[in-house]
Amino acid sequence: MIDVIIAFDDEDKNLKIAIDLFEKVFVHQEKKNLKYPNLFFAMFDELSFSDYIDKNKNHFKNFFTFGNLKEILSVENLLDDEKFEIAMKIHSSWDKEKDIKKAWYSTSLSNRLSSIAQYEHIPLKLLSLGFGISKDDENDEVEKYENIIQKIKRENIGFEEFLQSGDYFALCNTEHRRWMAYHFINNWEYDDFEGKDKQEKEYKKSLKLHHCLTDFKNFKYDSVKKTFSYDFNAYEYIPEYLKGKYKVVKVSKENESE
Structure with a gap:
């Protein structure tokens, strides 16, 4: 038995492909000796339609849906409440939509999971600069962290200068490589286009x-070369991401060695 998995971010596309396959493959169902593939296609938000397909197997014998965001992104199944809220803030830091929840629920699943991955990396970012996260009543040393970030930050510099900017480049490059690693692991690939058009x-x-x-050194287009600032934001905005949930504290050398 062959399984066909259809999982584009656009659930309308998934449904269209499934229907096209149905029309081309399942029209010969009267031929009992044929083996028909199982079609698994992602339906993220159209939950009522997804339930209808899954419950009416007489009509949709070889059809299965998956990717229900209500279940995947539930607190119980995937996220703790704090991670969910902080990932929303991370996404909103580069999304122009002012309503944080609206921005989160209107974006693609891949964007949401990418923000969650960035949340998971926050402790390592802090540790690289000698800081950690605490919920205890320790003194919040966020000002010390912010002072270090401001000393490293370089504003309004050109791309060539950025490549030679020492600690500023080092932080941006670390975040950029983390971001690339996450996407490569999840089967993304590089594509050479300028990326100005939103629809494209x-x-x-x-x-x-x-x-x-x-790598940064391979960036060709002016619109792409400006994106290194997003990588630095991943460090600079950490106190805002954690606000109300955690405190930024200095890490002792003993703790750093652990």
Whole structure:
């Protein structure tokens, strides 16, 4: 038995492909000796339609849906409440939509999971600069962290100068490589396009292609060269991400060695 898995970020595309396959493959169901593939296709938000397919197997014998965001992104199944809220803040830091929840629920699943992965990396970012996270009543040393970040930060510099900017480049490069590693592990690939047109960018992302999945030194276009600031934001905005949940504290040398 062959299984066909259809999992684009666009659930309308998944449904269309499934219907096309149904029309081309399942029209010969009267031929009992044929073996028909199972079609698994992602339906993220159309939950009522997904339930209808899954419950009516007489009509949809070889059809199965998966990817129900209500279940995947539930606190019980995947996220603790704090991780969920902080990942929302991370996403909103580069999304222009002012409503944090609206931005989160209107973006693609891949964007949400990417923000969750960035959340998971926060402790390592802090540790690299001699800090940690605490919920205890220790003194919040976020000002010390912010002072270090401001000393490293370089504003309004050109791309060539950025490549030679020491600690500033080192932090940006660390985050950029983490981001690339996450996407490569999840089967994304580099695609050489400038990425100015929003519709084109979204289409490429639906194919798991991205114009930034290469080393900084390989960036060609002016619009892409400006994106290194997003990588630094991943460090600079940490206190805002953690606000109300955690405290940023200095880590002792003993703890660093552990």
